[in-house]
Each structure stands twice: as structure tokens, then as C-alpha cells.
Amino acid sequence: MAAEYKNFVAIGDSFxxxxxxxxxxxxRFRGWADLFAGCAAERWPGFSYANLAIRGRLFDRIVDEQVVPAIKQSPDLVSFAAGSNDALRPGFNPVPLATRAHEVVRLLKASGAQVILFTAADVSPHIPGMAMIRKRFVTMNDAYKRVAKRHDAILVDLWEDRAFDDPRLWSVDRLHMSTLGHQRVAQNVCRALEVDPDPSWLQPLPDLPSPRREMNGVQWAGKHLAPWVKRRLTGKSSGDAITPKRPHLTRVER
Incomplete structure (x- = not known):
């Protein structure tokens, strides 16, 4: 028999x-966690949901700012997705990330929550130069696989989901998922928890040539990559003025 959950807290960054x-x-933005919560509320009446995630956050700051507030709300289901922003930076070291991820999941499990972990989807086919740092994401994903196995957490393996090879699942900045991409993630999470996904998410995309990008590589770099690099150099984050969109467990209206 599938487990039943009543309270879900999502922890992480822009994803x-x-x-x-x-x-x-x-x-504001919706995203896979909102979509999954809507389906969960259909399965489990009275289902409550909080989302503490803030864009641009690095792994350590996510842990420091979000884990304790999540535990204090006594959820029975927590999603934890962190580390992709770290992997994009020079000098990324997966060892301390993996060590702390073990501790985070141990704490969440000890609080009585089941934990959902993710491997990052492969964005390298869509971004010039990403192939050079693809190995960092492989290493980080391997670490999350070990953490999930050690602590009996639920692993949603987006890296192996070849649907994300389709550029239509990514937004114009090529770093974040589009509405279709978030629907795909929500579908994967629903299946992992034996919740019926929205039937509309299951419809295959038209078998057409991939749509043309709205801008070429040079234009993309100027509009999206350069501002990202500038924030890194100045120590700023896209989430500096952002607060969690759903900080407290609130019943999901069906």
C-alpha cells in the first residue's frame, strides 16, 4: 500500500x-512543487503545502535558512533540491556538499519526514560551453544517489529522463525549466509517490522539428549569461530581495 502524506514542505532554489x-x-512563479501539491490534494484531502525555496541560493545557504524552518512545521514529506548553483561555479567541490547532504537528510528523516531528492536534469545540450562542466553535475548526481540509498529517501532521477533533451522543456534563458518542464518534473514526482498526475501532462508533444531558439548563442550570452556572471563577480544573487512564496504550511485548495 502506498504511503499517505498530509504535509509537504519544499526546500531549494529556483528549481x-x-x-x-x-x-x-x-x-509569482508556479513550478513543479505547486503542481504536485495540487495532485496530492486530490489524492489526500486536507493536504497542506509550504515552499521555502528562493532562487539563486547556494547549497549551504539553503541548508542554513530553510532546513530548520521546515522541520519546525513537522511535515511528513519534504523535498530537498540544492547544489546546482554551486556546480556552476569554479572551484566546485562535491565532497563537502555530499557530506552535508547526508546530514541534512538524516535530520529530516529523524524528524519523521519522508524525503524526496533529485538528480539534476542534463542542461548541457542547450547551453554553449556547458559540456565542460557536465562532469560536475554527474558527480553531484552520483552523490545524491548515494544519499538516497543510504537513508531510504525517494530519488527522482531527472538526469536519466531523456524528455529533457527537448528544448521546449526549457525556458528562454536555457537554465530554468519552462512550464512543460515543470509539468514533467511534477509528473515524475507524482509517479514516485503513486499519485495520479494531471492527465494533460501525459500528452506527448507534437512530433515536430525542435522550435528555433529565440536568439543565437551570442545573443543568449549577452542577455542571460553576462548578467549571471556579473552577479557572481559582485557577490549578488537574483534572490537577494526575494522571500519564500509560501513560507507556512497552508491547505491546498482543490
Missing amino acids: TEGLGDPDPHGD
């Missing part, structure tokens, strides 16, 4: 905040 998937009913 979990939902960047790339504008909320059709508000001025």
Missing part, C-alpha cells in the same frame, strides 16, 4: 521556487 513557469493566477 523548486518554480522559475520559468509563471503562475497564471498571480504575479
